[in-house]
Amino acid sequence: MAHPDDAEILCGGVLIRLGQLGWDIHIATVAAGDCGSDKLGPAEIAAVRKQEGINAAGSIGGTYHTLAEPDVNVVFDQATNRKAIDLFRQINPTLVITHPREDYMLDHEQTHLLARSAAFSFPIPNASPLPLPAGAHIPHLYYADPVEGRDPYTGQMVTPTTVIDVSDVIDQKAAMLACHASQRDWLRAHHGMDEYLEAMKRFGEHRGSLIGVDYAEAFRQHLGHAFPENDLLAKLLK
Template sequence: MTTPERTVALAFFAHPDDAEILCAGTLLRLKDLGWQIHIATATAGDGGSMTLPADEIAEVRQREAASSARLIDGTYHCLGERDVKVVFNERAIQKAIDLFRQVNPTLVLTHPREDYMLDHEQVHLLARTAAFAFPVPNVSDQPRPEGATIPWLYYSDPIEGRNPYTGAESPCSTLVDVSSVIDRKVEMLACHASQRDWLRAHHGMDEYIEAMRRHGVMRGEQAGTAYAEAFQQHRGHPFPQNDLLSELLGDQS
């Protein structure tokens, strides 16, 4: 097993609550191994309310995201982009690179290339670019961190685990058993009360939590466990080739 000298995980997603839905169990297991955890979002979730104005709901959702991160002794970051307006352009790329310079991640978890919402797909591009570029000396005015190197990069499931263009189940290279931390994952997701309450009122049930559980059970059946999270590892040149998540967490792939 190739064990990194630094153990810093960055979950970089589009919106507050994306990481909690898609990879919080894996973050919890890494935390239990002593890893430092960072959760970052491109937006503050300013589109996440039918009643509150953008700036007000953005403030609420950033507080919720920070509260969730604190449950894992993690740090929350926000790039300050706007919901449904995330664009893979020079400004956003620079923000992402600067974030990666600040965090200096060993391992990055992010959205897949194809997902139901274009904000997710744009963040996929930002994360992939920043992971490749942040060690390059001349790409940022932020200091190049000591030991900066291209991190392990994994893509989470798309929402509902299906390709939005074909409807086919999303492929995965790695299944992480999160059964032992599912209650803590629920606690993290429940921090996002503004979204949970809206769906609870609309559906008449705790759909926010139950949808996450259903997907975890589906992937768990594939892994032979109660709950699992799925990832596709990026193995393009010159990214690390060994499946670090499986090696660390002892899961099936």
């Protein structure tokens, strides 16, 4: 994902459920989160948000990584693309979730390109100087909802291919998101309520209404050439 807390908001419930099945969970951000405060300087808030990312991932037995690119400056270029491919070489993912191609801010859209490129490229032997993991292959690739589920260019709600029930883990998802205290406290002070968690739950209820459950997360599967086409998320998390 682009920033610390994006994964927790958009797919934290699915990550929790996959972890319950014994999967190794990795949360990676392209950006450092250095614009996430109106009081702290870039280096200070980036350090805070990195620790929050570590804490959130650790709360579900996962591992946090960051490429530490500056906020609002995420770009798909040669250097950042190589960093993403190298990270995928180290993790050797089976299933990847990232932002959709069209979202409310360009950091998300550029992260989409980086994750999509790394997913396709990391199994290519000459794509990275790092050792090629045994059994490396193009992973299943899914796109989480854009923020608020809306296409930013049309204003219309996007139609998911896969909707996963996260009702049983919603409290754990909220606790995971609450690890990002710097963002929660800022919104709580600004709104006068715990909007950080409440907004996540409201949208989870909206997506849950699609399949008749209390809370859900929605995704679109990438079905381009060479990518797996069977819906692995739906198979694993009926």
